[in-house]
Amino acid sequence: MRAVLQKALLVWPVLCLIGAAFILPIAVPEIGTFQVFVSGSLEGVPVFLLSVIGLVLGAAVSFLRSRWPRQTIRYGARAFLGLGAWLVFGLVISLFLGEGSYYERLKGSVVIGSWAIIVWTLVCMAPTMLGVHSVLYRSTMARGGTVLSFLLLALSGMVYAQASEVRVAHQDPFLSIIFIWAVLGFLEGINWRNRYASMDYEAHMSNILLARQVGFTLVFMGIGAVVAVAPFLIGDWPSTYYESTTILGKALVGLMAISPLAVLSLVRNLFGR
Amino acid sequence: MAEEVRNYTLRAMAYAASSLTLLVLSLVLSSELLLVGSLVIGAIMLLSLTTLPGRPRVTAEMDRTQVFEEETVRVDMVIDSRGSWGNIEVFHRLSPNLELDKGSNLALLPPGRSRHSFVVKAPLRGYHPTGPTLVRRWDPLWLWYRESASGEPQNLTVFPAMHQGRQGTVKVSQNLHRPGEMKVKRIGSGKEFHSIRGYTTTDPFNTINWKAFARTGKLQVNQYETETVTDVMFFIDARLVGRVGLMTDNPVERSIRLCASLSSALLNMSNRVGLVVYGRSVNVTKPKGGPGALQSILHILTDITPSGQDTLGSSVTYALSYLSPNCPILILSSLAEDPTVKEAVRQLVGRGHPTLVVSPSGVDFERMLYSDVTVPKYLLKKLSRENLLMELGSMGARVVDWHPGKDVQWALLEVWE
Numbered sequence: 001m002r003a004v005l006q007k008a009l010l011v012w013p014v015l016c017l018i019g020a021a022f023i024l025p026i027a028v029p030e031i032g033t034f035q036v037f038v039s040g041s042l043e044g045v046p047v048f049l050l051s052v053i054g055l056v057l058g059a060a061v062s063f064l065r066s067r068w069p070r071q072t073i074r075y076g077a078r079a080f081l082g083l084g085a086w087l088v089f090g091l092v093i094s095l096f097l098g099e100g101s102y103y104e105r106l107k108g109s110v111v112i113g114s115w116a117i118i119v120w121t122l123v124c125m126a127p128t129m130l131g132v133h134s135v136l137y138r139s140t141m142a143r144g145g146t147v148l149s150f151l152l153l154a155l156s157g158m159v160y161a162q163a164s165e166v167r168v169a170h171q172d173p174f175l176s177i178i179f180i181w182a183v184l185g186f187l188e189g190i191n192w193r194n195r196y197a198s199m200d201y202e203a204h205m206s207n208i209l210l211a212r213q214v215g216f217t218l219v220f221m222g223i224g225a226v227v228a229v230a231p232f233l234i235g236d237w238p239s240t241y242y243e244s245t246t247i248l249g250k251a252l253v254g255l256m257a258i259s260p261l262a263v264l265s266l267v268r269n270l271f272g273r
Numbered sequence: 274m275a276e277e278v279r280n281y282t283l284r285a286m287a288y289a290a291s292s293l294t295l296l297v298l299s300l301v302l303s304s305e306l307l308l309v310g311s312l313v314i315g316a317i318m319l320l321s322l323t324t325l326p327g328r329p330r331v332t333a334e335m336d337r338t339q340v341f342e343e344e345t346v347r348v349d350m351v352i353d354s355r356g357s358w359g360n361i362e363v364f365h366r367l368s369p370n371l372e373l374d375k376g377s378n379l380a381l382l383p384p385g386r387s388r389h390s391f392v393v394k395a396p397l398r399g400y401h402p403t404g405p406t407l408v409r410r411w412d413p414l415w416l417w418y419r420e421s422a423s424g425e426p427q428n429l430t431v432f433p434a435m436h437q438g439r440q441g442t443v444k445v446s447q448n449l450h451r452p453g454e455m456k457v458k459r460i461g462s463g464k465e466f467h468s469i470r471g472y473t474t475t476d477p478f479n480t481i482n483w484k485a486f487a488r489t490g491k492l493q494v495n496q497y498e499t500e501t502v503t504d505v506m507f508f509i510d511a512r513l514v515g516r517v518g519l520m521t522d523n524p525v526e527r528s529i530r531l532c533a534s535l536s537s538a539l540l541n542m543s544n545r546v547g548l549v550v551y552g553r554s555v556n557v558t559k560p561k562g563g564p565g566a567l568q569s570i571l572h573i574l575t576d577i578t579p580s581g582q583d584t585l586g587s588s589v590t591y592a593l594s595y596l597s598p599n600c601p602i603l604i605l606s607s608l609a610e611d612p613t614v615k616e617a618v619r620q621l622v623g624r625g626h627p628t629l630v631v632s633p634s635g636v637d638f639e640r641m642l643y644s645d646v647t648v649p650k651y652l653l654k655k656l657s658r659e660n661l662l663m664e665l666g667s668m669g670a671r672v673v674d675w676h677p678g679k680d681v682q683w684a685l686l687e688v689w690e
Contacts, residue, residue: 158306176306180313209381216413220317228312247303254312261319268323
């Protein structure tokens with residue numbers, strides 16, 4: 001039982017990111033809108049399907065790497081160098097041989113466009129591919145790559161849809177909450193693993209402490225999500241203080257929602273027992 | 274109550290920084306989603322910062338405060354704190370010279386009343402401080418804590434290990450001729466009355482107590498206290514040069530263990546034992562006997578710290594006035610880097626003291642520590658040491674060359690007759 005728990009603690013942080021990489025494209029379709037910037041349309045392989053492909057590829061890469069460790073790294077590194085060379089080649093070709101302004105030359109370049117599509121496809125696959133690889137092969141590099149690619153994917157969905165429009169566009173806060181929960185699950189999971197997986201301590205007490213910490217984390221994440229979403233549910237009431245339709249208005253309302261906690265924390269920290 | 278120190282973990286800093294960064298980015302990019310992210314992280318962090326268990330009361334008790342080397346001590350801790358949020362971390366400070374045998378001196382516990390125990394092994398003699406207990410009150414997510422010390426430091430006294438060995442008399446011993454007898458509370462052939470017991474056929478008639486016979490109707494004989502016979506003086510080399518080797522096994526530690534074992538046996542046989550410890554300075558303990566003497570000697574041996582470079586010659590000169598006439602002398606020294614050894618032994622032998630030199634070989638301790646490769650420097654030192662021992666033997670002293678491979682039991686067999 002203890003061994004199973006230890007293994008679960010070892011894989012939990014990455015499982016959070018892999019799970020979120022699956023849930024996000026299904027629950028929030030906005031996650032793939034960045035593709036419009038890359039290829040000009042949303043046509044092509046959906047992000048969810050890319051995540052599934054990444055899962056399979058991750059298992060395949062782990063198998064290859066366990067069988068031929070040096071060769072896999074060598075060919076992988078060469079493939080990335082090839083991508084870099086492709087970009088340099090595309091830049092040189094488009095900037096020297098293209099027509100119009102520099103931006104138009106880059107935007108119209110087929111070589112750079114195809115390079116961007118490949119890179120975007122890799123970013124979409126990377127959270128699941130590198131995540132599975134880090135679990136199967138125990139690779140810390142792959143774990144770091146999982147975090148980075150997940151952040152890129154999620155932030156592209158969160159920022160691009162808003163930044164591509166001039167006004168404050170309404171977005172589904174669910175995207176943000178899943179993103180934050182996944183990141184917190186990863187960070188807290190690392191903490192659980194460091195604290196309990198290799199703990200030379202009574203297993204019984206260790207389990208109690210772990211259960212308490214997991215319980216508190218879940219409760220706090222739930223309360224945190226309610227507090228964060230509250231400003232978006234209040235409606236027009238805060239507009240008497242500031243326009244709730246602006247981001248500054250929402251931020252003020254959000255800070256008001258969080259202020260009781262801040263005051264309590266300050267009091268406990270300064271004058272606590 | 275001791276003041277508490279508060280501290281924040283790197284994770285707490287990271288959460289705070291992330292929350293603020295997302296807030297600024299949300300304002301710059303007019304992004305609701307980044308604002309939501311900022312508020313979620315901020316709320317979780319603040320929630321955790323507001324919850325902390327009450328300040329716990331901690332008591333830590335050792336089952337014994339005096340042990341011998343290699344023995345264990347059990348430490349029982351009781352932690353009592355109010356509240357149900359957060360976590361408690363206790364860390365009982367231990368001297369680096371103590372080892373954990375079972376359990377851990379660090380415990381992570383939920384708030385409430387709980388017990389924690391661990392066992393400490395004492396591999397090295399000395400007065401080892403334990404405690405106080407450091408107590409940390411953590412929030413539920415282990416993001417920050419308040420730390421304070423609880424309880425007072427205690428000393429664990431670790432006496433040098435004593436070995437039983439084969440009982441007998443020291444080879445150098447001889448009866449003491451002194452103006453008056455010394456009484457010890459043991460049955461023997463002295464003049465002072467001790468007790469009455471039943472008559473046996475081997476008892477002489479002049480010991481029969483006739484009054485007791487008249488009273489009880491059974492033959493009773495008187496028993497008398499014994500009188501001591503020998504003073505033995507130990508010279509212990511506690512110079513820094515004797516510390517070569519491991520912390521727990523070096524010429525000084527070997528000498529101390531042998532001295533403790535011999536003292537115990539000699540005192541049990543109604544002798545008196547004195548000590549001269551030389552190193553940083555020369556400390557003389559006059560010969561003592563009877564109950565309590567062993568405890569006193571063990572405390573002196575426990576307190577020895579190898580340091581300084583006083584010589585055997587200076588310590589003999591200083592201690593001459595404390596030596597009983599013709600009392601046996603046991604010199605426990607590696608004899609390294611001391612040019613006065615020959616003169617000191619000649620002086621003792623010349624004054625009629627039967628002298629026994631037990632010398633743990635510092636050269637071999639050093640060789641065992643660094644390598645087993647025989648180098649010319651080692652051979653020269655070894656040769657020089659053998660010459661010295663031979664010379665001491667020729668002066669009339671008895672010499673025991675103690676190789677690190679031989680244990681204290683072996684040395685005891687060599688010393689006892």
